[in-house]
Amino acid sequence: MRLVIFDVDGTLVDSQADILASMAAAFASAGLTVPSDDAVKGIVGLSLPVAMAQLAPLVEAATQDAMVVAYKASYNALRTANGEKGSPLYPGARAALERLRADPGVTLAVATGKSRRGLNGLFESHGLHDLFATSHVADDHPSKPDPAMVLACLRDTGIAAADAVIIGDTEFDIAMGHAAGIKAIGVRWGYHPDARLAAADVLIDSFDALDAALAEIWGQG
Structure with a gap:
């Protein structure tokens, strides 16, 4: 898994x-x-x-x-x-989530600096609740880049760090993932420029590139 x-x-x-x-x-x-x-x-x-x-x-x-x-x-x-x-999904985001969710070998989770109220509102507005097995928010954990949220996702799902990856647009996401012992994919369409994403294991320009990036991370491609 x-x-x-x-x-x-x-x-x-x-x-x-x-x-x-x-x-x-x-x-x-x-x-x-x-x-x-x-x-x-x-x-x-x-x-x-x-x-x-x-x-x-x-x-x-x-x-x-x-x-x-x-x-x-x-x-x-x-x-x-x-x-x-007010917070539209990026192009290809929903299709990528649904494609991953349909794979019986993949579990999805969220680690966000949003509050639980904010995340629930976002999930409701976009109909995303059923896609994620677990989610962790800033209400309950130290701020990124502390690894607490990622470690909680690993505990909740029982999946080993070697089989996990985080996807994010900031250096905080990448540092959080690495601190928890997992790989990190940086996305270029978000809020931090490439210079701040240099520590990412893979960088992608669109959700169309996500499957190949995951294959690279997990040595399947």
Whole structure:
């Protein structure tokens, strides 16, 4: 049995519009200048308190906490208003997930910096709940690149690290996977540039290349 663990934001869905708008709302709530789009996209994947501390390092902790609350309120409002249109699946994502799910030798999982509420909302809007055997979120684990979420996926499924791979768009995903002893596939359509994905075992440009990348990872091609 093989385990394929997916990141979400920047890997399965393009949620940058809602992320950027919500971060702008968070900084505005504290009367602070909004970081650049590149700066915000650079922290996608981190748990929100960690991300906020990186974007506003000189702000006191209580204000950072309030900004996290403001971000969540904005993001949830946008998700409710926009549904799947606010975080559309990348081209080929659904077909790739369904193809892998149909393989009796493959189990799918999620490891994401999103909250459980955010992930459930995304699953509901896209009808993805039934595709994944397990999922782990920032509510219950240390922030990426700590390996806790990947290790939990391995425990839940009983699949060995040698038979698992993580797919993500950020250096945090790759580092998390490697820290847990699994291979990592980096995707080029997300939020980190190639220079930050250099540690990936394989890089791909589209979901069309995923099957070949998995075969390469597992020595089947």
